[in-house]
Amino acid sequence: AKSDNQNDYRYFDQIMSGDAYEQFTIANELHDAIENDELIPFYQIKYDIKNNKTYGVEALVRWEHPKRGMLSPKDFISIAEATGLIADIDSMVLKKALHQAQTWRQTIAPDLHVSVNISQQQFEQKQFTNTITQALNETGIDPSAVILEVTESVALTHVNDADEKLQQLRQLGVNIAIDDFGTGYSSLHQIKSLPIDMIKIDRSFIKESNGQDQDAAIVRTIIALANNLGCQVTCEGIEENEQLTFIKNERCDYAQGYLFNRPQPANDVTKLLTS
Ligand code: C2E
Ligand code: CA
Ligand code: CA
Numbered sequence: 001a002k003s004d005n006q007n008d009y010r011y012f013d014q015i016m017s018g019d020a021y022e023q024f025t026i027a028n029e030l031h032d033a034i035e036n037d038e039l040i041p042f043y044q045i046k047y048d049i050k051n052n053k054t055y056g057v058e059a060l061v062r063w064e065h066p067k068r069g070m071l072s073p074k075d076f077i078s079i080a081e082a083t084g085l086i087a088d089i090d091s092m093v094l095k096k097a098l099h100q101a102q103t104w105r106q107t108i109a110p111d112l113h114v115s116v117n118i119s120q121q122q123f124e125q126k127q128f129t130n131t132i133t134q135a136l137n138e139t140g141i142d143p144s145a146v147i148l149e150v151t152e153s154v155a156l157t158h159v160n161d162a163d164e165k166l167q168q169l170r171q172l173g174v175n176i177a178i179d180d181f182g183t184g185y186s187s188l189h190q191i192k193s194l195p196i197d198m199i200k201i202d203r204s205f206i207k208e209s210n211g212q213d214q215d216a217a218i219v220r221t222i223i224a225l226a227n228n229l230g231c232q233v234t235c236e237g238i239e240e241n242e243q244l245t246f247i248k249n250e251r252c253d254y255a256q257g258y259l260f261n262r263p264q265p266a267n268d269v270t271k272l273l274t275s
């Protein structure tokens, strides 16, 4: 009831200050933001570095906040998870991204792929497979152009259930990528048993790597593993030419990073895809 809500606010006013208060405010605003369409996907281009061409785009959500300006996921994703709003956000991003990608495919980039991040909460929803089917049908995009990015922990939490769901999704024809690979606790054995198409090596391994140290050895090992499993590999967070040269030599398939470009609004990506 309304009066209860007002009590809640007073209560929080009293006990919260600083960051906690800020987070509470953001949680409230996030509700409206979804309805007011303030959340929009930016897109970062992903390159096929074996064939020197554009491979696809990854949708990365941004919040065009009317007062605070542009907010990035670190400002609101954990709040969205805590409040259960993340699944709504993901569904919205999914629809918009598939629609935008299909537009690009029909106009300027016929082979473009599109990657979307899937939170644990969205993945675990009963109707998740339906949500994907619906988005595919509504946009008419070729399912094989779509990549769903889940983290290791999402893919492995309840190994059997997740496995079944991943199989269902693959039967729809979409691709499954394991995001942030190397940061979770999965064993190589577990990964081997999962129905996945792609592995994304976490940025932290790239960032620290000078091509010769332990991180380089990890990157090298993951790429070799992926090749053995018949998975394609992406390295994210490529910022320097030396890093690109290193992963090319190791026969990585795809790369993303500030060296090429940052995530940006659809209009700007249209220009990049056209040029
Ligand atoms: P992620 O999926 O691992 O995405 C890669 C992040 O690295 C993005 O941050 C991207 O902007 C950033 N990045 C790309 N290239 C470079 C680089 O060369 N250097 C550096 N330092 N960073 C680079 P962003 O956009 O802030 O997103 C952060 C995280 O938020 C994502 O990590 C993803 O886990 C999550 N996220 C973003 N959009 C969504 C969404 O729609 N749904 C869900 N569930 N999570 C999302
Ligand atoms: Ca991702
Ligand atoms: Ca990452």
Ligand code: CA
Pocket (backbone or CB within 6 Å): 179, 180
């Ligand atoms: Ca991540």
